[in-house]
Amino acid sequence: MDVLVTDGIMKKSLSVVRTISPRTTKTGVVASYPLSMAGLSKHVDRPHRIDRSDPLEYVRSLNAVIDRFGYQYLLPVGGWTTRALVSNRSELTPDVDVVLPDSGAMRTAQRKVETYRLAKCLGVPTPETAQVSNAADERRMVDECGFPLVIKPPIESAPKYVKYAHEADELRRKVATYRSRYDDDPIVQEYISGEGCGYFALYLDGNCVGSYSHTRIREYPPSGGISACAESEPTAELGTIGKEVLDSLDWNGPAMVELKRGADGTPNLIEINPKLWGSLDLGIASGLDFPTALLCHMAGTGLPEFTFQPHRFQWPLSGDLQHAFHRPRAAPAVVKDLASSDTSSNLSLMDPLPHVIEAGKGFASPFVGDRS
Numbered sequence: 471m472d473v474l475v476t477d478g479i480m481k482k483s484l485s486v487v488r489t490i491s492p493r494t495t496k497t498g499v500v501a502s503y504p505l506s507m508a509g510l511s512k513h514v515d516r517p518h519r520i521d522r523s524d525p526l527e528y529v530r531s532l533n534a535v536i537d538r539f540g541y542q543y544l545l546p547v548g549g550w551t552t553r554a555l556v557s558n559r560s561e562l563t564p565d566v567d568v569v570l571p572d573s574g575a576m577r578t579a580q581r582k583v584e585t586y587r588l589a590k591c592l593g594v595p596t597p598e599t600a601q602v603s604n605a606a607d608e609r610r611m612v613d614e615c616g617f618p619l620v621i622k623p624p625i626e627s628a629p630k631y632v633k634y635a636h637e638a639d640e641l642r643r644k645v646a647t648y649r650s651r652y653d654d655d656p657i658v659q660e661y662i663s664g665e666g667c668g669y670f671a672l673y674l675d676g677n678c679v680g681s682y683s684h685t686r687i688r689e690y691p692p693s694g695g696i697s698a699c700a701e702s703e704p705t706a707e708l709g710t711i712g713k714e715v716l717d718s719l720d721w722n723g724p725a726m727v728e729l730k731r732g733a734d735g736t737p738n739l740i741e742i743n744p745k746l747w748g749s750l751d752l753g754i755a756s757g758l759d760f761p762t763a764l765l766c767h768m769a770g771t772g773l774p775e776f777t778f779q780p781h782r783f784q785w786p787l788s789g790d791l792q793h794a795f796h797r798p799r800a801a802p803a804v805v806k807d808l809a810s811s812d813t814s815s816n817l818s819l820m821d822p823l824p825h826v827i828e829a830g831k832g833f834a835s836p837f838v839g840d841r842s
Contacts, residue, residue, distance in 0.1 A: 471493055471494045471495055471542060471543060471765060471769060472494070472495055472496040472497075472498075472539075472540055472541045472542045472543070473490060473494050473496070473497050473498070473541060473542070473543045473544075473545060473765065474497075474498045474499075474500065474518075474532075474535065474536060474539075474541040474543070474544050474545070474566070475487055475490075475497065475498070475499050475500070475508060475545045475547060476499075476500045476532075476544070476545070476546050476547050476548065476551045477500070477501070477508075477546075477547040477548035477551055478499040478500060478501035478503075478506030478507060478508040478509040478517065479501050479502070479503055479506040479507055479508075479827075480507065480508070480547060480548060480748070481507060481748065481751075481785065481788045481816060481828060482547055482746050482747065482748050482749075482750040482751075483499065483506075483507065483508035483547045483548075484507045484508040484511060484816070484824050484828075485750045485751045485754060485761075485816065486508070486545060486547060486746070486750070486761045487499060487508050487511050487513045487514055488511065488513055488818075488821065489754050489759055489761050489762055490545075490761050490762055490765055491513040493762060493765060493766075494765075496515050496516075496539075496540075496541075497513060497514050497515055498514070498515060498516045498517070498518055498535070498539060498541060499511075499514050499516075499517050499518065500517075500518045500519075500520050500532065500535065501517065501518075501519060501520075502519065502520060502521055502522040503519070504519060505827060506827065507824040507827045507828055507831075508824065510823040510824045510826070510827060511821055511823070511824050512820075512821050512823070513821065516539065518535050520532065520535070522550065522551075525550075525553070525554035525557055525558060526554075526558050526561065528551070528554050529554055529555060529558040529561045529562055530561060532544070532562070532563075533561070533562065533563040536563055536565060536566045537563060537565065541566055542565075542566060542567065543566065543567050543568070543765055543768050543769070544566045544567070544568040545568075545761060545764060545765070546568065546570075546745070547745065547746050548627070548745060549580070549626055549627030549743065549744065549745045550627045551745075552570070552571075552576070552627075552723075552744060552745045553576060553580060553627055555568065555570055556570050556571060556573050556576045557573065559573070567768040567769075568768075569674065569722060569723045569764055569767065569768065570722065570723060571719070571721055571722045571723050571725075571744060572719075572720065572722065575719040575720060575721055575722075575744075576744055578719060578742075579626065579719065579725065579742040579743075579744035580625050580626045580627060580742075580744060581624065581625055581626075582599065582622070582624055582625070582626065582657055582741055583599070583601055583624060583657065585739070585741060585742050586599050586739070588715070588718065588719075589715065589739045592714055592715065592718060594711055594714070594715065594739050595732075595736055595737070595738045595739065596738055596739045596740075597620075597659045597660040597661075597662050597738055597740070598611070598614055598615050598659070598660040599657055599658070599659045599660070600657065600658055601624050601655050601656070601657045601658075602645060602655055602656065602657070602658045603655045605642070607658070608638075608641055608642065608645060608658065611658045611660075612638060612641070614660075615660040615661075617635065617636050617637060617641075617661075618634050618635060618636050618661045619634070619635045619641055619658050619659065619660065619661060620632065620633070620634055620635075620658070620659040620660075620661050621633045621634075621635060621641070621644050621645055621648060621656050621657075621658055621659075622656060622657050622659060623648075623652065623654070623656060623657070624654065624655065624656060624657050626741055626742065626743060626744070627745075628652070628654075629651075629652065631648055631651070631652070631656070632691075632694065632695070633647075633648075634661065634693065641658070645658070662730050662731075662732050662738055663732075663733065664730055664731040664732055664733060665685055665686060665730070665731050666685075666686040666689060666694065666697075666728070666729075666730050666740075667683065667684065667685045667686065667708055667729050667730070667731060667737065668683065668684055668686075668708070668712075668726050668727060668728045668729060668747075668749075669681065669682075669683050669705060669708045669709055669711065669712025669713070669726065669727040669729070670682055670683070670684070670712075670724075670725075670726050670747060670753055670758075671712060671713065671716055671721075671724070671725060671726075671727075672723070672724050672758075672760045672763055672764070673716060673721040673722055673723060673724075673725065674722065674723075674763075674767050674773075675722065676720050676721070676722060678713060678716070678717070679763065679773060679776075680758050680760065680763065680776045681705050681709060681712070681713065681758075682702050682703070682704070682705060682753060682756055682758055682778055683702070683703050683704065683705050683706065683708040683709060683712075684697070684700045684701060684702045684703060684749065684752055685700065685701055685703060686698075686699070686700050687699040687700055687701060687782075687784075688784075688789070688790060688793045688800060688803070688804070689789070689793065690788075690789035690790070690792045690793045690796075691793075691796065692793055692796050692797045692800075695789075696748050696749075696788075696789055697748060697749040697752075697785070697789065698784065698785055698788075698789030698790040698792070698793045699782070699783070699784040699785075699789075699790055699793075699804075699807055699813075700749055700752055700782075700783060700784075701752075701780065701781070701782045701783075702752050702753065702755075702756040702778075702780050702781050702782075702783075703780055704778065704780075707737065708727075708729060708737060711727065711729065711737055711739070712727035712729075715727050715739065715742065716742075721744075723744070723745075723764075724745065724746050724747075724760055724764070725742060725743065725744050725745070726742070726743040726745075726747040727739065727742055727743075728740045728741050728742070728743060746760070746761070748788075749783070749785075751783055751785070751814075751816050752781060752783040755781045755783055755814050756778055756779055756780065756781040757776055757777045757778045757779050758776050758778060759774060759776075762774055763776075781814065782807070782812060782813045782814070783813065783814045783815065783816075784804075784807045784808070784813055784814075784815050785815065785816055786804075786808060786815055786817060787817070787825060787828040787829050787831075787832040788816070788828055788831070788832055789832070790804050790807070791804065791832065792832060
């Protein structure tokens with residue numbers, strides 16, 4: 471199999487190229503930077519650089535790479551890339567196989583207001599949310615929800631901007647900052663304190679072929695963000711919610727339904743991630759190798775057997791050490807996981823070069839940008 475993997479700068483792309491390597495004859499990685507985490511892996515035969523500023527031109531550049539190097543299968547990883555491919559599906563060369571969701575399902579999954587509208591129709595709890603376009607919208611959210619409030623982009627794959635407001639002036643300032651940066655109206659959302667959790671599934675031709683759930687042990691930023699350490703678990707309650715949401719979309723491909731438990735323990739739907747997720751390593755370590763399953767499905771060779779085993783996983787350079795930097799009281803737990811044979815990590819002595827890029831990104835992050 472000759473396979474092209476996108477979004478090489480992401481740690482999940484590194485987990486993809488590592489897990490599919492036994493089945494590939496040639497693996498290429500696309501990134502928009504000269505050097506990328508996955509592109510430096512020993513499992514990659516050739517890195518490719520493609521600019522990501524315009525979705526249509528990105529797809530056309532992918533076509534050129536596919537045609538020149540003869541890739542048979544395409545594995546999109548990031549949200550922006552997946553959306554670009556779905557929106558420009560007719561432009562993608564027929565010489566490559568790829569698994570993509572329907573454009574309507576993708577729109578509902580990526581646009582958070584539409585996601586919450588779907589959740590309400592299904593009776594799935596969500597935080598109170600509004601896309602604010604004026605001061606009256608902001609006042610209404612304050613009156614209905616109080617503080618703190620969360621300010622976010624309205625689209626799942628938009629640039630990361632998650633801020634918290636604890637009083638009215640701070641809310642106005644951070645909403646204005648978002649508009650000035652991205653020329654769009656953000657959503658303002660009720661803050662739900664509690665543990666982050668999620669449902670992860672692979673759908674092929676509308677059928678769920680494998681799923682699991684996880685609970686976040688630590689996040690980065692600590693106030694709420696990506697998984698820094700997490701534990702997988704059977705789907706149970708989260709599976710009932712997640713499967714109902716994805717079934718209603720007649721989903722195709724991988725997806726995560728991100729949830730957060732409220733004070734009463736009720737899972738609230740936060741967003742749908744219509745793509746492979748950042749904690750992908752955990753699912754693979756737990757016996758659900760979705761990237762390999764996608765390749766087998768496209769090649770028509772039959773799906774690999776999924777045998778789920780609960781697992782604990784951490785990403786030291788992509789969140790966990792940064793978590794300890796911001797919350798020193800968590801440092802003993804981070805060190806304990808690093809030393810424990812019962813906790814896996816994505817660090818590999820056999821494939822060390824990607825971690826040079828990972829360390830540079832990870833250790834710069836506490837010192838770059840406003841994480842308030």
